[in-house]
Amino acid sequence: MKNVTTPPDDLLDAPGDPYAESAGTGILRGILRRRSTIVAGGFLALLVLVAVLAPVIAPYDPNVQNVLQRLRPPGSGHLLGTDDYGRDVLSRLIHSARVSLQAAAQAVAVALVIGLSPGVAAGFRGGWLDAALTRIMDALMSAPSLVLAITIVAVLGPGVTNAMLAVGVIMAPRFFRVSRATTMDVRHETYIEASIALGCGNLRTAVRHILPNVMPPIVLVTSVSLGAAVAAEASLSFLGLGVRPPAASWGSMLSTASSNMGLAPYLVWPPGVMIFLTVLAFTYLGDGVRKGMLRSRSASGKGE
Amino acid sequence: MLRHAGKRLLAAIPLLLVVPLLVFLLIDLAPGDPAVVLAGDNPTPERIAAIQARLGLSDPVVERYARWVGAVLHGDLGKSLMSDQSVMEMIIRRMGATMSLVLFAMVMAVVLGALMAILSSLRPGGVVDRLVNWLASIAIAIPAFWFGLVLASLFAVTYRVFPAFGFVPLSEGIGPWLSHLVLPGVALGLLPAAEVTLQLRSALGQVLTSDYILNARAKGLSRRSVLFKHALKNACVPVVTVFGFRVAEVLAGSVTIEIIYNMPGLGSLAVDSVLSRDIPVLLGFVLFSTSVVVVVNLLVDISYGYFNPKVRA
Numbered sequence: 031m032k033n034v035t036t037p038p039d040d041l042l043d044a045p046g047d048p049y050a051e052s053a054g055t056g057i058l059r060g061i062l063r064r065r066s067t068i069v070a071g072g073f074l075a076l077l078v079l080v081a082v083l084a085p086v087i088a089p090y091d092p093n094v095q096n097v098l099q100r101l102r103p104p105g106s107g108h109l110l111g112t113d114d115y116g117r118d119v120l121s122r123l124i125h126s127a128r129v130s131l132q133a134a135a136q137a138v139a140v141a142l143v144i145g146l147s148p149g150v151a152a153g154f155r156g157g158w159l160d161a162a163l164t165r166i167m168d169a170l171m172s173a174p175s176l177v178l179a180i181t182i183v184a185v186l187g188p189g190v191t192n193a194m195l196a197v198g199v200i201m202a203p204r205f206f207r208v209s210r211a212t213t214m215d216v217r218h219e220t221y222i223e224a225s226i227a228l229g230c231g232n233l234r235t236a237v238r239h240i241l242p243n244v245m246p247p248i249v250l251v252t253s254v255s256l257g258a259a260v261a262a263e264a265s266l267s268f269l270g271l272g273v274r275p276p277a278a279s280w281g282s283m284l285s286t287a288s289s290n291m292g293l294a295p296y297l298v299w300p301p302g303v304m305i306f307l308t309v310l311a312f313t314y315l316g317d318g319v320r321k322g323m324l325r326s327r328s329a330s331g332k333g334e
Numbered sequence: 335m336l337r338h339a340g341k342r343l344l345a346a347i348p349l350l351l352v353v354p355l356l357v358f359l360l361i362d363l364a365p366g367d368p369a370v371v372l373a374g375d376n377p378t379p380e381r382i383a384a385i386q387a388r389l390g391l392s393d394p395v396v397e398r399y400a401r402w403v404g405a406v407l408h409g410d411l412g413k414s415l416m417s418d419q420s421v422m423e424m425i426i427r428r429m430g431a432t433m434s435l436v437l438f439a440m441v442m443a444v445v446l447g448a449l450m451a452i453l454s455s456l457r458p459g460g461v462v463d464r465l466v467n468w469l470a471s472i473a474i475a476i477p478a479f480w481f482g483l484v485l486a487s488l489f490a491v492t493y494r495v496f497p498a499f500g501f502v503p504l505s506e507g508i509g510p511w512l513s514h515l516v517l518p519g520v521a522l523g524l525l526p527a528a529e530v531t532l533q534l535r536s537a538l539g540q541v542l543t544s545d546y547i548l549n550a551r552a553k554g555l556s557r558r559s560v561l562f563k564h565a566l567k568n569a570c571v572p573v574v575t576v577f578g579f580r581v582a583e584v585l586a587g588s589v590t591i592e593i594i595y596n597m598p599g600l601g602s603l604a605v606d607s608v609l610s611r612d613i614p615v616l617l618g619f620v621l622f623s624t625s626v627v628v629v630v631n632l633l634v635d636i637s638y639g640y641f642n643p644k645v646r647a
Binding site for chain 2: 165169173174175176177178180181182183184185186188257261264265268269270271284287288291292295298299301302305306309310313
């Protein structure tokens with residue numbers, strides 16, 4: 031009896047995984063074909079490297095104050111100048127890369143956890159579960175995002191972790207929608223029904239057969255959301271709701287720039303340009319991934 | 335049509351109730367005694383007791399929430415924990431600056447976005463089209479508050495073209511009102527303008543290749559007249575949908591812009607209320623911004639009927 035209901039593994043899995051090894055390398059090749067994607071990916075890789083090596087690379091301690099050197103314009107000694115406490119802007123910029131990237135990763139991780147599995151569950155089970163979850167996510171989605179974030183931070187107290195928890199909650203509906211829609215798309219495909227007919231449990235079907243279909247669009251949403259999270263962290267830290275002083279993030283550096291605009295207009299540029307380039311890079315990377323996926327899908331469609 | 339709108343309005347009511355409920359639950363779930371947390375860094379026992387009494391924290395959360403909803407239905411948003419002023423009055427007093435700013439940004443988004451999209455659709459794939467597409471996709475990555483800082487630093491501090499900070503109500507003349515709005519408004523409007531451009535451009539691209547457009551062209555209508563008389567109205571449907579979402583984001587973005595330009599609007603009120611943990615004011619702000627979003631989405635829904643007669647049935 032048992033032999034009948036659980037056929038060999040390869041029979042269960044092979045048809046359920048359209049993005050198996052060969053298709054996967056096809057996607058990668060499609061993604062790498064575009065130069066803008068490579069530039070964006072390279073920039074982000076470099077940024078991660080800088081963030082990891084921040085203590086080694088930074089010329090000064092980012093938090094050491096030197097009042098005699100305050101508000102020095104860019105020049106020798108301090109490449110990007112100093113801020114209102116005489117701290118080296120370049121060093122703070124480098125250390126901020128750490129805070130910003132880590133914060134973005136935290137927010138997206140929260141969004142993934144809250145969005146992905148409920149999305150698959152809602153798409154797979156349908157019925158009341160789907161209706162209830164969709165309602166909640168729609169409500170989250172139509173509330174003004176920063177307002178919701180501010181509210182959550184107000185209650186939990188300022189700080190990067192709380193702020194990113196808030197941003198993650200707000201971004202969760204995107205992950206929910208995409209995973210739910212993709213799950214519903216493949217829910218009634220023959221190979222899914224076959225795997226159920228062959229005796230796969232719900233969990234096994236969801237994880238081994240549906241999840242591989244959900245992952246590619248989720249990768250896209252993740253990339254775009256990382257960019258959005260960097261921007262969100264910057265706004266919240268700018269408002270004083272994110273990173274706690276004396277630690278810096280690009281957003282809090284802009285807050286310093288804002289209050290010293292008359293004396294030190296050069297402070298506005300470095301953190302802003304970093305936020306802009308990082309958000310742009312994540313957008314281009316996401317775009318490249320999407321186009322690469324489309325290309326490999328249409329190519330394999332023609333091949334068959 | 336009217337029934338459709340009514341249905342949407344009813345569906346929106348839970349949203350108005352859910353977001354404040356979230357605030358109540360979060361206060362309840364947050365670690366520690368909420369009154370102590372809300373009292374700030376160096377609380378005196380009297381202050382803690384006062385907050386406890388004011389927020390009725392000894393009552394269960396559901397009861398507190400129900401009491402708040404009941405008061406709101408009577409037009410009472412409570413009083414600020416800090417200044418003892420009526421929250422409703424505070425919001426009304428500060429609404430002008432925020433609404434002017436949001437209005438300026440949205441008008442700019444529509445006018446600039448439509449202009450750019452039409453320019454690029456006149457010759458798809460041409461130099462203008464590619465330039466517009468490139469500019470818009472760059473503009474999308476620029477954080478509004480940084481753009482606001484750059485504009486302020488360039489045009490208000492270094493070259494004093496525009497007044498740097500503050501806000502002048504419309505009642506004191508349209509000139510001063512507008513000149514105080516230009517910099518913050520442009521900063522806030524850039525992102526939605528870029529999004530409208532990209533959306534309308536791709537929608538027009540799709541519409542312009544459809545059969546009825548080809549038919550109109552075959553009848554001998556000029557490209558320009560087809561674009562304005564036939565294509566634009568149909569291309570508006572997806573754009574209007576996006577526009578509805580954007581209003582929420584522009585409203586959120588106005589918070590940082592108001593802080594930069596020192597405008598006495600709702601954004602600065604919200605940030606102050608967060609930093610001082612003035613929960614009644616925060617709840618008022620949350621309710622107000624959610625209502626604006628709900629109303630705008632309702633208007634968007636109604637506008638479908640104008641753009642697409644199929645919905646009217």
